[in-house]
Amino acid sequence: MKKAVGLSLSAIIALGLFAGCGTEITESESADQNDDQQVTASAADGENRSYSYDVDPADYEPIEPHKDLNQEPTPVKMERVGENEVNIEMTAQVTDIEIAPGLTYNTWNFNGEAPGPLLVVQEGDWINFTLHNLDPAIPHSMDFHAVHTDPVTGYADVEPDETGTFRFQASNPGVFMYHCATDPVLSHIANGMHGTIIVMPEDGYPTDDEVDREFVIVQNEWYKYNDLENMMNMPPRQVVFSTKTVDYMEDGEVDGYTFDGTNTNGTVQALTENDEETVLYAKPGEKVRFYINNVGPNEVSSFHVIGSILDDVYIDGNPENHMKGLQTVGLPASGGAVVEFELKEEGSYSFVTHQFDHVSKGAVGTIVVNESGGPEGGSMMSH
Numbered sequence: 001m002k003k004a005v006g007l008s009l010s011a012i013i014a015l016g017l018f019a020g021c022g023t024e025i026t027e028s029e030s031a032d033q034n035d036d037q038q039v040t041a042s043a044a045d046g047e048n049r050s051y052s053y054d055v056d057p058a059d060y061e062p063i064e065p066h067k068d069l070n071q072e073p074t075p076v077k078m079e080r081v082g083e084n085e086v087n088i089e090m091t092a093q094v095t096d097i098e099i100a101p102g103l104t105y106n107t108w109n110f111n112g113e114a115p116g117p118l119l120v121v122q123e124g125d126w127i128n129f130t131l132h133n134l135d136p137a138i139p140h141s142m143d144f145h146a147v148h149t150d151p152v153t154g155y156a157d158v159e160p161d162e163t164g165t166f167r168f169q170a171s172n173p174g175v176f177m178y179h180c181a182t183d184p185v186l187s188h189i190a191n192g193m194h195g196t197i198i199v200m201p202e203d204g205y206p207t208d209d210e211v212d213r214e215f216v217i218v219q220n221e222w223y224k225y226n227d228l229e230n231m232m233n234m235p236p237r238q239v240v241f242s243t244k245t246v247d248y249m250e251d252g253e254v255d256g257y258t259f260d261g262t263n264t265n266g267t268v269q270a271l272t273e274n275d276e277e278t279v280l281y282a283k284p285g286e287k288v289r290f291y292i293n294n295v296g297p298n299e300v301s302s303f304h305v306i307g308s309i310l311d312d313v314y315i316d317g318n319p320e321n322h323m324k325g326l327q328t329v330g331l332p333a334s335g336g337a338v339v340e341f342e343l344k345e346e347g348s349y350s351f352v353t354h355q356f357d358h359v360s361k362g363a364v365g366t367i368v369v370n371e372s373g374g375p376e377g378g379s380m381m382s383h
């Protein structure tokens, strides 16, 4: 179901979620006027659901000034320079990222990751922020949802090959989105310029002592490359989860904060049992905390853990917004939360957005719960 001209690239995506689906499903993005936007999805026999996506490589051809541009990831620089003051240095850049098996996207991004690197500061910190725009062609900027500032000056464009400096205070605790705010914002976010900043509450969360493992999970969407029409009018082609850590820092931590899990991009399948390096692990009976953030750009997330209940939830990650016993937590576009849940028995627990069309497009990850709490536990699927 692809354009007659041009080769098709088929990304076969096995989602270890559904059992016994034996029917062939054909989806068509019927709202679209162009015949090059059709998708074929097929559900395979057996344990795994397979999702195949035919795309035209021409859909992912970089714009002229970015042709042959694939900038290496650049480590974030972050330094505490005072009790309530940190320096953060980031880059806006252009980097190839595999967003689904076999499908490479020439992303606009922060520091070579999409979603961008996890930032962690403390409630009340002043942030001295520097943005180096390594993109030779397009201005970029940074909009932190974690601060109060005049957006015209605080989130101002940084021109190609230039550097901007900004200063603001992270006065509220929580899990916040950051993104490029350069016009057209939708293109900049959808091309990969988004990420998460956690502002750790000064007095912690009331349930801190109960938590055994902590992960950071980010949800984002992908559309046709740099196509504003597609981003505005079409459903996403992929909806994905990534997990983020601070392991890009040399000492592996910022202010003593560490997280479990690895550091991935927003790639279909990245957090499933198909990859035992990046799938999540826990032990039976452990309480797991997720810092979750839906960086969009367009869709709501209905975050849910299959086989568990979100025992404690802090909406937007603020300890004041404590809720109990939610089956699903709604994250508006940009919204965040801290969610905590117990995994009582061994098994494979998938987490999803309960909008299942998005699950079929990649929005699923797995926590493998076994006695070892790691990849040697023996409950991995053979792969």
Ligand SMILES: [Cu+2]
Pocket (backbone or CB within 6 Å): 092, 108, 139, 140, 141, 180, 181, 182, 188, 193
């Ligand atoms: Cu930008």
